[in-house]
Amino acid sequence: MIKATLSHPGETIKFPSCQELKGWILPDAVKEMQQYVTEMKNSRANTSCSVLLDGWVDSKGRNLINISVYCPRGTVYLRSSDISSFNGNVDPMLLFFEEVVEEVEVENVVQIVAYSTSACMMEGGKKLMEKRKTVFWTVDASQCMELIQATFLKLLRDACPDELVKPSKITSIVPSLTLENILSRQEHLVTMFQSSNWRISILASTSEGKRMSETVEDQSCWTRALKAVKVTIPLVEVIKLLNGNNKPQVGFIYGTLDQ
Template sequence: MLREIGDGPGGGALSMEISLDEEYGIPGTRSTAVDETLRAQPKSKGPMDRIVTLEARQSTLNSAYKQEERKEVCRKIGRFFFSGALSFNIVNDPFWLPMVEGIAAYGVGFKHPSMHELRTWILKEEVGDINTMMEEHKKAWAEYGCTIMSDGWTDGKNRVLINFLVNSPAGTWFLKSIDASDSIENGTLLFKYLDDVVKEVGEEHVIQVITDNASNYKNAGVKLMEKRKKLWWTSCAAHCIDLMLEDISKMKVFEDTIRLAKQVVKFIYGHTWVLALMRSFTKNKEIIRPAITWFATSYLTLQSIYKQKQPFQAMFSSREWHNGPFVQHNKGIRAHSTILYDVNFWSRVAFCIKSVIPLVSVLREVDSEERPAMGFIYELMDVAK
């Protein structure tokens, strides 16, 4: 900035003064008018501005590219699931995420394990890790004591298998499984199986043995207590309640009501047109279908039917039903008559539900792993009574 400064009266000289705000951007001597004028002028972009703009554009392009890249990877993972008909729930497995993160951390060039590696050194190392974990459980068995639990079930090949598990404050440990197809009805052999497991765990560590309440298991449990004086045999609470529900189901009013309900449900789910019609009236709400075992499901079926009483009545009274292909069908006529014209059906359904739902509620609690100790079960039974 050039400014004329006086050197005395009548004399003058030209001098150059550099204001601080122009050179360094520090507020100085520039007037407000000049500031307003400069702000009104369009700012020219320097080299740094262009660099920042290019970096922002590159970041946006990289983000879009990553999104497309992730999409392709996800499709390849999905294709693997679909080709092997794998359950989608596998992604919730606790070992899924560590596997994916491990592959990502390795980076480009990772070579997946071969089938030979999976069944040799990888399997051996995992077995070693499991044995190490088992040693920790054994320490808890020795310190706190433990409970041996047997769980019998039938697989898809109709083999009767018995799983043996050991429970302690450290958690539940799967010990082993045996094929008892030829000996499940033999109380003597069942006693031998239980006795061998007690010996394997250590009699001094076992507080109780829990089995089903069937007569063969009951006899084996009594023999076990006679031989092993320091432990107790206890029947499974869930199995006991299920047997109670089975006995209740044999009473005529329960038996007839459950039979009629099963006929209706079997008819609906056995014909796709009727099932689609039901879903349109119930707003896609399903009916719990009775299973072969676990008598509680029969009562849960009654409960779900009762909740859909009005949609069921509306469906069998609708124009769609009367114009449909099953209006003259024998099973359709019976289901239609049960839902609309059986004066006792709905009142008996309500009676059955009211009678057994307290027991079913107890069964739900004792059959889960979220509830502790026997005292809680006694309290639930008192409330149910």
């Protein structure tokens, strides 16, 4: 309304009254939205659609799911459901998925895009695909990336229980300390990338995973890393001296630099 008044200098625009706002304006807006939803529903038979699940835990501890339906014409909110009573139980979860698919009309549904990689939800989705052969179950891309990262971190922690990144209050020396630490774990890292657990992981088949694997197994890479460490670590020791609480004598600093 403010934009409308500013765009027509010299003209007087009458604002809707309270009666108008709660009278004809709201029903008209509802009617317009209902028409939009009907158009979306009618288009699903021609284009098919995806069911989108988005869940969270509210302040009362309830597990809630928002259900939306996407098709090329647009996205429509279907409803919200409280799954607290059966969250973690596969059979009721499967029944819930089936009810959603039936509500949207199963012949129009191509896939369900879930928001969680929990065992219950994944198993429920697997069973749904077995019962409804035309419906595909998948997980939101961000959740897939989190799952891939979690899998990789588990492999890394199994191979190297200690953190590879070496923290320091002096941020400028962290890369050198970390490289030195990685060098000390060379054997463990090479073994990890040669293991069957790595080969069957999702990340191993990606371009980034292949690049990491090739880098770790390239001996020339380790040789260059060793040269870098031999050059930088003595300088790191000097920087530590200069930034320490107990400042050493200037002669001692020069002696260290000379070394």
